[in-house]
Each structure stands twice: as C-alpha cells, then as structure tokens.
Amino acid sequence: MEHLTIVAAYFNQPEIFEEWWRVLLSYPDELVAKIKLRLVDDHSERAPLGIPATILKRFDVQAFVVEDDIVCGQTGARNLAMKHAEGWCFVTDPDYILYPDAAQKLLGKMSLASGRDRWMGELERRNYYHPRSKLYGTGKEQHRAENMAVVHADDFWSVGGYNEDFAGGYGYGDGLLFRAMKEYGKMRDVFIQDVWMTHYQKGVVEKSDGTRITDAASPIVRSTVRNKPIFKRMNSDILTKGWKRLLRDRKPPIRFKWRRFA
Numbered sequence: 597m598e599h600l601t602i603v604a605a606y607f608n609q610p611e612i613f614e615e616w617w618r619v620l621l622s623y624p625d626e627l628v629a630k631i632k633l634r635l636v637d638d639h640s641e642r643a644p645l646g647i648p649a650t651i652l653k654r655f656d657v658q659a660f661v662v663e664d665d666i667v668c669g670q671t672g673a674r675n676l677a678m679k680h681a682e683g684w685c686f687v688t689d690p691d692y693i694l695y696p697d698a699a700q701k702l703l704g705k706m707s708l709a710s711g712r713d714r715w716m717g718e719l720e721r722r723n724y725y726h727p728r729s730k731l732y733g734t735g736k737e738q739h740r741a742e743n744m745a746v747v748h749a750d751d752f753w754s755v756g757g758y759n760e761d762f763a764g765g766y767g768y769g770d771g772l773l774f775r776a777m778k779e780y781g782k783m784r785d786v787f788i789q790d791v792w793m794t795h796y797q798k799g800v801v802e803k804s805d806g807t808r809i810t811d812a813a814s815p816i817v818r819s820t821v822r823n824k825p826i827f828k829r830m831n832s833d834i835l836t837k838g839w840k841r842l843l844r845d846r847k848p849p850i851r852f853k854w855r856r857f858a
Contacts, residue, residue, distance in 0.1 A: 605673035659858035671758035765826035780839035
C-alpha cells in the first residue's frame with residue numbers, strides 16, 4: 597500500500613497545529629492508514645508542540661526538535677524530517693493544511709498497479725508537484741503554492757535536499773531546492789490543478805478565547821537583516837561554481853543537535 601508522508605517544520609506556531617489536529621481527526625480510518633506525519637520544531641522559543649494522544653494513536657507520527665539555535669533554520673529542520681521519511685512526501689508550511697478530500701485525491705494519483713513498481717497513478721518520479729491553494733473561511737483561490745511540493749524522497753536527496761549552507765535568511769530555501777531539482781536534477785515542475793491546500797492566512801482565524809492563529813514568519817522577516825546578503829551569495833555561488841560543484845562542496849546536511857520527542 598502506498599503512503600503519503602506529510603512533512604512540516606515549524607517555529608512558534610502551536611496554535612495552527614490545533615487546526616491540524618482537528619482536520620486530521622476528521623480523516624476516515626482508511627485514509628489514516630495511508631498517511632504518515634514527520635514534524636520538526638525549529639528551536640522554538642516555547643516548549644515543543646504537544647501532540648494529542650488521539651493523534652499519536654491513530655497516525656504514524658515522528659516529531660523532532662532542533663536543539664541548536666540556528667536563525668531561520670528551516671532548511672535543516674525540513675532535512676531532518678525528510679531523513680525520517682520515504683516514498684512520496686508532501687513538504688509543506690504549517691499554515692497550509694491538507695483536508696481529507698485533498699489527501700484522498702493526492703493518494704489517488706499515487707496508486708500502484710499489480711506487479712513490482714508498475715505505476716498507474718499520475719505522479720511520476722523525477723517530477724515535483726505544486727498544488728493549488730484556497731483561503732480558509734472564504735474559499736478564495738490564491739496563488740500556486742510555490743513554497744511546498746509533493747516530491748519522492750529519493751528525488752529530494754538526489755540533489756542533496758535543502759542546502760543548509762544558506763541558512764540564516766528566510767524564504768530562499770525552497771526556491772533553491774526547486775532550482776536544483778530542475779536545473780541540475782533535470783526534473784519537471786508540475787502544477788497539480790485539482791488538489792487544493794487550505795491556507796490559514798495570518799490573522800484570519802480567531803479562536804473562541806479571542807486569540808488568533810499567527811504566522812511566526814512575519815516577525816522573523818522583520819528581524820533578520822541577513823536575507824539580502826545570503827540571497828546575493830547564493831546566486832553568486834550558483835553562477836561561479838555551477839550546480840555540480842556547489843552540491844559537491846556543500847557541508848553534509850543536518851549539522852546540528854536534535855532529539856525526537858514523539
């Protein structure tokens with residue numbers, strides 16, 4: 597039976613996971629059996645995420661915390677999650693949630709025929725896939741979800757995963773990974789037009805106690821001043837070294853202390 601592993605790294609966002617748990621607990625048993633969760637706390641300023649016993653009982657869950665304080669270390673955090681994943685993975689930000697109908701539709705594209713490794717589904721190796729997104733509460737169609745993708749773990753690691761040499765800035769890790777897949781790995785970027793993620797945009801969800809689900813990325817973007825120099829260095833290295841040398845010379849991934857907490 598084919599599985600889909602949902603991979604997410606988060607920073608200071610426990611509120612959004614209350615919505616994750618609510619949605620995941622609405623999955624029917626036959627769908628739960630095909631879903632795995634790999635979650636990483638990117639050294640949040642508060643205690644690691646509390647995962648309800650009902651989630652741990654129903655799902656295959658592994659959760660980790662990065663113990664080193666790395667500014668904007670999402671690249672390494674996602675690498676850590678992917679090291680504990682296999683097969684087809686959905687790598688996403690926490691504020692995008694995969695509702696049961698979307699998960700079922702995605703799994704339907706992954707179906708195996710009888711016989712070893714003979715595919716009948718639409719998803720193909722050496723491709724990575726971007727879904728669509730709609731805004732929670734209104735259903736308004738948004739942009740193509742560029743900062744997340746459905747990708748096979750083997751294809752992810754064939755280009756070395758996320759490049760942690762460029763940690764410390766926000767928002768460039770995904771773009772660099774997808775460029776490496778396309779330009780070096782010769783993979784195809786495919787838009788899945790009939791699978792919709794639900795986007796919990798900052799401030800649109802107010803809970804019963806009056807608090808709002810927040811996006812921890814916003815204060816990170818405001819507080820870091822390293823984005824532009826990191827982006828400049830990244831583009832310079834790609835131009836001067838080329839992809840082959842850039843990937844060869846990089847340091848190994850997951851170069852920090854971590855521990856599993858669930």
